[in-house]
Amino acid sequence: MTTPRIAFIGAGNMAASLIGGMRAQGVGAESIRASDRGAEQREKISAQYGIDVFASNAEAINGVDVIVLSIKPQAMKEVCLDLAPHIKDGQLIVSIAAGISSASLANWLGERAIVRCMPNTPALLRQGVSGLYANPQVSAEQRQQAEQLLSAVGLALWLDEEHLIDAVTAVSGSGPAYFFLLIEAMTAAGEKLGLPRETAEKLTQQTALGAAQMAIASDVDAAELRRRVTSPAGTTEAAIKTFQAGGFEALVDAALNAAAQRSAELAEQLGK
Template sequence: MSQHPVVAFIGAGNMARAIIGGLLENGFAPQNIWAAEPDAARLDDLAAQGLNTTTDNNAAVAAADLVVLAVKPQIMQAVATDLAPAASTHQPLFVSIAAGIGLDALDRWLGGNAAIVRCMPNTPSLVQTGASGLFANNRVNAVQREQATQVLQAVGIALWVQSEAELDAVTAVSGSGPAYYFLMMEAMTAAGIKLGLSEATARELTLQTALGAARMASSSDVDAAELRRRVTSPNGTTERAINSFQAGGFEALVETALTACRDRSVELAVELCKD
């Protein structure tokens, strides 16, 4: 887009500040970014970067083309309900990064007829390598979709899904996904130590291997299965390890885990959107 939207953040926690940092690095003018937050220390830090800061959520909404709702899901109803008059008067695009809060509930709390995008970012957004899934309600126009893409791409990739239900699958794959890789890193480091490596060596080798594998996979023109085959020599060391993983039901376990995550995401949506 030729012109950046004015963006307001309701809540200035870790994810909001990560997105703000990405926007600044991508050329957004700090004077076109607002942050509304009750924590004075956070506001002072953002004000020092040239942002507009306020403790008045409605003032931030009144100034913005796009409003990022970055508060905890448990307080989203109270925050959104308070914003309803400003939402009706100024009609910005709302982008919610709160897990489990559906579009219908958000629209109801915001007073109805709001343009809303639900987004599921993940924690690597904190280092600008995030992955976000997005879905919009039918009041979001093409320009607003591009604005939402622009904001989320500041911290990684932003992919639109075809249905709101798919955001539960996004949660299972990428939203919670970093924790799966962290668990694998823990296990590999611990195994390396048991095999005789120092803790520092096992950790550094594990992290660099994870980084290298991800970079290879993301830059390759073939899929992960083919990359695995290329490094798995017949009757070699890697094949022995892979066979051990598969004998333990590795693929089925991953599917079970992601399905459990998806199901919990669905349950949370029901719990959080009762009213």
């Protein structure tokens, strides 16, 4: 597949991470361009990645294969309505904005090939994961283009049904904050046990990193890994039993359901 020409509408942190990932993979600067309302941000992106930048969204998308909508959800409708007359047949629309359905995008842009993506913030370190949904107008080649784009910053996983984007939001989109909360709580508990705060923080952070890497590299699931490190009547078992006695699994289930429900509510509000 030839390298598609890509225009980013909005050049904030997530767009910058995608651009950086593509450049690191060897995609030439001539294949990437971006627009942004802020002159300072345009200058920063151009200097860092050597790409062409524009103040005009319409100029940025002229002649490209893929248009990436990387703007705040609250501004999406206005931007799309302004952009719609300038979009050509065959251009793929990729939206990384949370809460904006493909139906809403089609309402504002016309019937287009649209891929919705839900990346997460570790994409800034190229350690992200994204859920992708393609509407029926998206061709096989365009699916490859979207996957190539999101794979530049981590793992890209396709969804068969768009409503599952809400579940992706609950699990991975909001997920980093859950782990930050656990790190925060474990650090505080370690400090109460007498550890210097910096030591407790480093112990917790490295343990989280190591556990995640073990889970990814292992040929067994997380439940089996947990069993392997939980000796009968040992220290780990004492902690796990305390977690479970406090309703840990039920609390996680309730929390993710709340996030998914809120994602669906926001989609309904923002899509009007």
